Amino acid sequence: MAKCGGCGKFISSAECIRCTRCPGAYHPGCVGFPAAAKVSPTWLCPGCKAKAPRQDNSATPVKSAMADCCTETQNPLSDPAASATDLNVAYEIRCFRQELGAMRDEFRQFQSELLSLRMTVNDCNQRMTTIESKVSDIERRFEEQSPANFDAVEASITALKTQLNDRDQELLQNDLIIAGIPETKGENAFHTVRVLSAKLGVTMDEQDIVNIERIGAVRRNFIEGVDTPPGEPRARVIAVRLARRGVRDQLLRAARVRRGLTAADLDVSGPPRRVYVNERLTQTNSKLFHSAREAGQRARYRYVWTKDGRIYARKEDGAPAQRIRSDADLAQIFGSGRVG
Incomplete structure (x- = not known):
C-alpha cells in the first residue's frame, strides 16, 4: 500500500494511478481525473511534467485539454498549487463554521444569563418599592403624632430610668467609699x-x-507622688462592702465628727493627704451629686449632701431640705442644668 503524493493518505494499488516516469501514486481525484476516466499509458505526474524540457511545438496544432485522457469525458490536469489552495480554503471554511457554531452557543448562554439577571433586578426593584412604601407610611404616621405623645413617652422613659437607678442604689446601702489613701x-x-x-x-x-x-x-507601675500628673486623680478610691448597715452608719457618723483624719494617721506610706469616708453612690447619682455641688456653690447654697443614696440641698440654716432626683430638679432648684 502506497501513499498518495497529493493528499498524503494511504491508497491501495487498485484505486491509484501511477506515473510512468517516477514511482509516485495518486488518487484520481487528487490529480483531477474523473473516476470513470481511463489513464493514458504515457501519463506523467505533475512533478515529472514540470521537470520535462520544453520543445518547439509551434507546428503542432493546439492540443486538446482532454489529450491525456483516452475518452472525451476526461478533465484536464489540475494545478497542484490550486488544488492545495482549494483544500486549505475548505479547511478554513470548516474551522470558521465550527467557531461560528461555538459563538452561537455562547451567545445563547449569554442571553439566558441576561434574562436571569433581568428577572433578579426586577425582583429587587419590587422589594425596594415595597420598602419605600413602608418607610413612607412610617414617616407619615410619625408626622401625625402630636408633641404631647412624645412628651409622655419621654416622661415615661425618665421615670423608668429613675426607678432603675433607685434599685441600683438600694443594692449599695451597705457600701462605703474611702478616698485619699495612697495606693x-x-x-x-x-x-x-x-x-x-x-x-x-x-x-x-x-x-x-x-x-x-x-x-x-x-x-x-504607679507610684503615689511621683507618677501623679498635675490635675489628675491620685490614687483610686477603696470600695468597702459591709455585712451590717449599722456598722456603715457608725463609720459615716464618726468620719463626719473627725474630719481632719489623714493618711499619716493610718500608718500608710505616702503623702499625708486627707482621708474621706462617704457612702457609695451609683454612677448616675455620683454625676448628679457633683453637678449639684457645683450648682449649689454658684447659687450660694450652704448645704448639699447625700443620705442613704439620696441627694439633698438646703439654702441656709432653718430652710427646708430639697431633694434632687434629676437634671430637671437642678434647673428648678438652682436655676441651671448639669455642668459638663
Missing part, C-alpha cells in the same frame, strides 16, 4: 480599713467586711 504595691487594704475604723472609734469584726477593692482603671 502602693502589695498593700493590705483589709488591714488599712481595720486601722481606719479603730482611729474613728468604731469596733469592726472580721466578719463585718464582705469585700474590699479599689475601683477604677488600673495604672501599672
Whole structure:
C-alpha cells in the first residue's frame, strides 16, 4: 500500500494511478481525473511534467485539454498549487463554521444569563418599592403624632430610668467609699480599713467586711507622688462592702465628727493627704451629686449632701431640705442644668 503524493493518505494499488516516469501514486481525484476516466499509458505526474524540457511545438496544432485522457469525458490536469489552495480554503471554511457554531452557543448562554439577571433586578426593584412604601407610611404616621405623645413617652422613659437607678442604689446601702489613701504595691487594704475604723472609734469584726477593692482603671507601675500628673486623680478610691448597715452608719457618723483624719494617721506610706469616708453612690447619682455641688456653690447654697443614696440641698440654716432626683430638679432648684 502506497501513499498518495497529493493528499498524503494511504491508497491501495487498485484505486491509484501511477506515473510512468517516477514511482509516485495518486488518487484520481487528487490529480483531477474523473473516476470513470481511463489513464493514458504515457501519463506523467505533475512533478515529472514540470521537470520535462520544453520543445518547439509551434507546428503542432493546439492540443486538446482532454489529450491525456483516452475518452472525451476526461478533465484536464489540475494545478497542484490550486488544488492545495482549494483544500486549505475548505479547511478554513470548516474551522470558521465550527467557531461560528461555538459563538452561537455562547451567545445563547449569554442571553439566558441576561434574562436571569433581568428577572433578579426586577425582583429587587419590587422589594425596594415595597420598602419605600413602608418607610413612607412610617414617616407619615410619625408626622401625625402630636408633641404631647412624645412628651409622655419621654416622661415615661425618665421615670423608668429613675426607678432603675433607685434599685441600683438600694443594692449599695451597705457600701462605703474611702478616698485619699495612697495606693502602693502589695498593700493590705483589709488591714488599712481595720486601722481606719479603730482611729474613728468604731469596733469592726472580721466578719463585718464582705469585700474590699479599689475601683477604677488600673495604672501599672504607679507610684503615689511621683507618677501623679498635675490635675489628675491620685490614687483610686477603696470600695468597702459591709455585712451590717449599722456598722456603715457608725463609720459615716464618726468620719463626719473627725474630719481632719489623714493618711499619716493610718500608718500608710505616702503623702499625708486627707482621708474621706462617704457612702457609695451609683454612677448616675455620683454625676448628679457633683453637678449639684457645683450648682449649689454658684447659687450660694450652704448645704448639699447625700443620705442613704439620696441627694439633698438646703439654702441656709432653718430652710427646708430639697431633694434632687434629676437634671430637671437642678434647673428648678438652682436655676441651671448639669455642668459638663
